[in-house]
Amino acid sequence: MNKLIVSPSPHAHTAESVPKLMYGVMISLLPAFAVSVWFFGIGMLIVTTVSVVSCVLFEYLIQKHILKVPPTHLDGSAVLTGLLLAFCLPANIPFWMVMIGALAAIGIGKMTFGGLGNNIFNPALVGRVFLFISFPVAMTSYPVPGQWLRYTDATTGATPLGIFKEGLGEQTAGELMQQVPGYTDLFIGNMGGSAGEIATVALLIGLLYMLYRKIITWHIPVTILGTVALFTGILWLVNPEQNADPLFHLLTGGLMLGAIYMATDYVTSPMTRKGMVIYGVLIGILTVIIRVFGAYPEGVQFAILIMNAFVPLLNKYFKPKRFGKEVQHG
Amino acid sequence: MSQIIIYTIITLVVIGAVAAIILYFVAQRFKVYEDPRIDLVEEALPAANCGGCGYAGCRNFAEALVKSETFDDLHCPVGGNEAMATVAEILGREAVEQDPLVAVVRCNGQPQYRPRNNIYDGAVSCAVAHSLYTGEGDCPHGCLGCGDCVAVCDFDAIHMNPETGLPEVVDDKCTACGACVKACPRDIIELRKKNKKDRKIFVSCINEEKGGVAKQYCSVACIGCSKCFKVCPFDAITMNNNLAFIDSVKCKLCRKCVPECPTDSILEINFPPPRNKEEEKEKAGVEDAGKTGEKVGATAAVKSGEKADRKTGTEAAVKSRANAEGQTAVNAEGNTGTQVEGKTEANAEKQPGTKTAEKIEEKKQNNADDTKGTKSGENGDANEKTQKD
Amino acid sequence: MGLLTFSRGGVHPPENKISAGKKIEPAGLPEQVVIPVTQHLGAPSKVLVNKGDEVMTGQLIAEAEGFVSTNIHSSVTGKVLKVDKFPDASGYKKMAVQIQVEEDQWEAGIDTSDDLLTNIDGTAEEIRNKILGGGIVGLGGATFPSHVKLMTPKGKKAEYLLINGVECEPYLTADHALMMEKSARLVVGIRILMKGLGVEKAIIGIENNKPDAIEVMTNATASEDGIQVQGLKVKYPQGGEKQLVQALLNREVPSGGLPIDVGVVVFNVGTAYASYLAVQKNRPLIERVVTVTGKSVANPSNFLTRIGTPASFLIEKAGGLPDDTAKVINGGPMMGKAVAKIDIPIVKGSSGILLLRENEALRNPVQPCIRCTKCVGVCPMGLEPYLLMTQAEKGMWEPLERDHVMDCIECGSCSYTCPSSRPLLDYIRLGKAEVGKIMRSRKAV
Known part of the structure; x- marks a missing residue:
């Protein structure tokens, strides 16, 4: 007879595993990727490839040669970070900048904290913000969609949010709405912006897939989007002359990508349902504050990073509802 | 331009001065008196914070040492008798020797x-x-x-x-x-x-x-x-x-x-192979005598310690020669050699100022002796294994 | 009526009820039995026999000592070989009685016929005494002495009797088989327990993956007032007492409390059947239904097994130990105990012997926690397993207590669901043991 295996219960285990979850997220990103390639062509392909390869490579090198731990670069998390980083960069950004961004994402965002599971901030966003601050011009000149074969030499244009930020004060919201693409275009993604954030409808399909696979719960994306809609709605009702309508806010900028993929990152989001709701609401409010009152046209990235820092606090104060109320024994 | 610089400097100086004054008064107001000897004792302890003494850390142990009258149930296993002797010196009490x-x-x-x-x-x-x-x-x-x-x-x-x-x-x-x-x-x-x-x-x-x-x-x-x-x-x-x-x-x-x-x-x-059995027994006997001597008084302890050192030193030398056939000896030597250097340095650093150079020297010797111990220890292990086989 | 279930957490592992629909068959008598004297929660019973004594089937061999304790009877006729310490399922030695089996001879006064006796004589007090006398314990796995549960503490009032026919553990079918075959006797058993408790209403909770059992029990209780059958949505750990109370009555048992705190007492169907035998037939608890199952088992079965029978005997009966067996579990896959040896005795709490193959048995390598919150989501008690595990690992007993580690029912949903295969429950259980020790010592002071 063979030696029997002994372990404490339970002896059954779900078929789910970390790589499977990571690849699930990647599958859900496929529609958005396809739309981005459709609009940005070769630029999107180059940026994505460079980003993914450098993230995996940097993770491997750092673990192997600096931390001297068994490398885990193939567990899917580095690939996912690379994909998400590529999604929030302009498709015409030079490839060496992408590599710097990947190094910041993996090196600063992930490995300094101890690798997978220990990072406080979303690595992809750390990479993006690092590039945003280091190379502001390259990071804010977005290619106009439809230039399939042009990479860094693509014609650039403003994003809808940028147009609004620039124009408000001198022009009314109604006039500015004439200058941005129509709602249908915003919906399918025919607008300027970071490579992966434009494809609103494709990102929503990804959300549905992740909810179906139970990779994430609805709490974070729905509360973020809901809060943004509510808050911008109030502003719009108060002063429609100087504020864009809520739908415009939902469809533009990095809000969809941020709410669905960046804010829901397992490691950097709260552990309890209550915490998730608070986290989502605060991200929504911060996003709108930065967009409407701040200096930058877009604020999702900062809103998420700021709230990432508050996650440990949320975990401490928002506990799940326990079964049974407190009573003494007997 | 220079005006701006001057204003900047003045502002900073003023802010600094105001903050310093506030801090000074706050510190005075909320000052907690602490026995300065606690710091000294803590200094003398090995700062391992291992809890081996039964206290939450070296600082807590130092407080307990300062407070208590005798050292009967207080002992730092990491620093050993030496650290306790230093502490006793600082506090002017009598050290209680404990077997390591x-x-x-x-x-x-x-x-x-x-x-x-x-x-x-x-x-x-x-x-x-x-x-x-x-x-x-x-x-x-x-x-x-x-x-x-x-x-x-x-x-x-x-x-x-x-x-x-x-x-x-x-x-x-x-x-x-x-x-x-x-x-x-x-x-x-x-x-x-x-x-x-x-x-x-x-x-x-x-x-x-x-x-x-x-x-x-x-x-x-x-x-x-x-x-x-x-x-x-x-x-x-x-x-x-x-x-x-x-x-x-x-x-x-x-x-x-x-x-x-x-x-x-x-x-x-860590015993030599059985063929030297008789010889070893004698030596063990002598060592024991030395050990009891150690307990008598501080001076005697140093002397007998030295004696023992010398003796074990030669013994170890003999043994390492005897065990030169044992292939592990070479490795062991290399490893432990480096270790000792680091350790002695660390120990030297830890020695409080009161300690004389002589004592440090002695400590080094002890360490060297210890290493030989390990070396022979590994040989001993090898011997033991051969015995078992 | 819509399907009920409990509100928080829960998982749905593959059911794998391979032995469902198999008739209960008597396992027969082994050559020797080893009957441990601690088969129940509480104090060990006092052994009454000595080496060399002849005992009869059903004879009392160890008597309850203390309030939370119960009687133990010989499950066979034969000669006592040894009264000594024998390894139990964990390998540690516990006091037990070893008996060489001879031809079955029941002790006088035990009705061994199969006649259905529906008239319940005797007062609640007499019923309780008969249940203690018969050595009845909760057969769902917790093995809490049943007569203790029948005594309602002062100031509390039992309103409902809940009968647990959920059998939410994958693979196991012992309760299912019992409900299918002994429904009429079960109903009498339920009546007995109702009388013993003095309650008017009883609800039988059955998960709807056993529609045949729901149907049979509904028919059996059709003419009974106050007994109702309720189908439940399949979700693990519905068989947990607190979860079942909430699923059926929407009442939450308070933290640190018992179902009686909300006016409910829960018994397993097996316990109800054993109560029927003890009260109506004077027949003590010396046998139980044990499922022997597993994907490689030649003949997965539900055996009516004498207490003390070695598990290896049952495995042999079910077609022998398959070559690819890598893990033998005493109980179900979620809460059962893996054993190191297959000759462990069947005890009152053994509901099944499960043989797993290597690919099912081995745990995946542990990976770092990615904070996916799945464990928090599935915890039926609303705890945070990831946090409790870390605290237990680091020996942080005070924070563990503060975070209510003692509420954990050890259902294993967290470990089951963890994509990083972290041993959450292993450490939480350790934490529970340590915190329990600290709490007891505090009480003692």
Whole structure:
């Protein structure tokens, strides 16, 4: 007879595993990727490839040669970070900048904290913000969609949010709405912006897939989007002359990508349902504050990073509802 | 332009001054008086914060030392008698000498002696495995091999040997803080008196079952036959619940019990091979005499210590020559050599100003001696293995 | 009526009820039995027999000692070989009685016929005494002495009797088989327990993956007032007492409390059947239904097994130990105990023997926690397993207590669901043990 295996219960285990979850997220990103390639062509392909390869490579090198731990670069998390980083960069950004961004994402965002599971901030966003601050011009000149074969030499244009930020004060919201693409275009993604954030409808399909696979719960994306809609709605009702309508806010900028993929990152989001709701609401409010009152046209990235820092606090104060109320024994 | 710079400087200076004044008054207002000796004592302690003294850290222990009248139940196992002597000097009290101790793993259930008949696949924690079942071998008292003791050691002094599946204590590094003793769910690890050159004789089993049952679990289990008990000339061995126990304080390392044991459950470690047996016995006797001398007075201690040092030094030299055939000797030398350098330096740094250069010198010597101990220790291990084979 | 279930957490592991629909068959008598004297929660019973004594089937061999304790009877006729310590399922030695089996001879006064006796004589007090006398314990796995549960503490009032026919553990079918075959007797057993408790209403909770059992029990209780059958949505751990109370009555048992705190007492169907035998037939608890199952088992079965029978005997009956067996579990896959040896005795709490193959048995390598919150989501008690595990690993007993580790029912949903295969429950259980020790010592002071 063979030696029997002994372990404490339970002896059954779900078929789910970390790589499977990571690849699930990647599958859900496929529609958005396809739309981005459709609009940005070769630029999107180059940026994505460079980003993914450098993230995996940097993770491997750092673990192997600096931390001297068994490398885990193939567990899917580095690939996912690379994909998400590529999604929030302009498709015409030079490839060496992408590599710097990947190094910041993996090196600063992930490995300094101890690798997978220990990072406080979303690595992809750390990479993006690092590039945003280091190379502001390259990071804010977005290619106009439809230039399939042009990479860094693509014609650039403003994003809808940028147009609004620039124009408000001198022009009314109604006039500015004439200058941005129509709602249908915003919906399918025919607008300027970071490579992966434009494809609103494709990102929503990804959300549905992740909810179906139970990779994430609805709490974070729905509360973020809901809060943004509510808050911008109030502003719009108060002063429609100087504020864009809520739908415009939902469809533009990095809000969809941020709410669905960046804010829901397992490691950097709260552990309890209550915490998730608070986290989502605060991200929504911060996003709108930065967009409407701040200096930058877009604020999702900062809103998420700021709230990432508050996650440990949320975990401490928002506990799940326990079964049974407190009573003494007997 | 220069105006801006001047204003900037003035503003900063003013802010700094205001803040300094506020801080000064706050510090005065909320000042808590602390015995300055606490800092001095803490300085003298090894700063390991291991909790081996029973207090939460070196600072707490220092406070306790300053407060208490005598040092009877206060002892720092890491700093040992030396640190305690320094503390006593600072506080003007009398140091209480305690025998240095070392952790000893009292299980020899290697796979060839205690067959593994199942595979443990749970959390790698002895505590979890212990609460689940008897372990991979059948023995309900034996080492579980998940390394809880290794995990708690602050001094890197205990390691799992993948071949035997048992933890091994590095005597030089072990400070007898007792963390592993507490961590072991089966109470296998014991703190025993440290002997010269880390020699030890102990019953490597804590199984209290009857002989037949114990033997079923493990071929090197103590079967409670009392043979060692009968042969011991120093009354160091006691029999309790079918288990022999050698009192490390009473044991004179005469080695008479070792060959008596029918199951080889009494281990002798760091002894030369049996052919030198007679010679060794004499030497052991002399050493013991030296040890009792140590306790008499401080000056005597230094002297006899030196004597012992010299003696063991030569002995070790002889032995390393004798064991030159042992191929491990070379490696051991290389390793421990580097270790000593670092250690002596660290020790020298730790020496408070009051210590004389002479003492530091002596410490170095001791360390050197210790290393030789290890070296011969490894040789001893090798010897022991050959014996077993 | 819509399907009920409990509100928080829960998982749905593959059911794998291979032995469902198999008739209960008597396992027969082994050559020797080993009957441990601690088969129940509470104090060990006092052994009454000595080496060499002849005992009869059903004879009292160990008597309840203390309030939370119960009687133990010989399950066979034969000669006592040894009264000594024998290894139990964990390998540690516990006091037990070993008996050499001879031809079955029941003790006088035990009705061994199969006649259905529906008239319940005796007062609640007498019923309780008969249940203690018969050594009845909760057969769902907790093995809490049943007569203790029947005594309602002062100031509390039992309103409902809940009968647990959920059998939410994958693979196991013992309760299912019992409901299918002994429904009429079960109903009498339920009546007995109702009388013993003095309650008017009883609800039988059955998960709707056993529609045949729901149907049979509904028919059996059709003419009974106050007994109702309720189908439940399949979700693990519905068989947990607190979860079942909430699923059926929407009442939450308070933290640290018992179902009686909300006016409910829960019994397993097996316990109800055993109560029927003890009260109506004077027949003590000396046998139970044990499922022997597994994907490689030649003949997965539900055996009516004498207490003390070695598990290896049952495995042999079910077609022998398959070559690819890597893990033998005493109980179900979620809460059962893996054993190191297959000759462990069947005890009152053994509901099944499960043989797993290597690919099912081995745990995946542990990976770092990615904070996916799945364990928090599935915890039926609303705890945070990831946090409790870390605290237990680091020996932080005070924070563990503060974070209510003692509420954990050890259902294993967290470890089951963890994508990183972290041993969450292993450490939480350790934490529970340590915190329990600290709490007891505090009480003792």
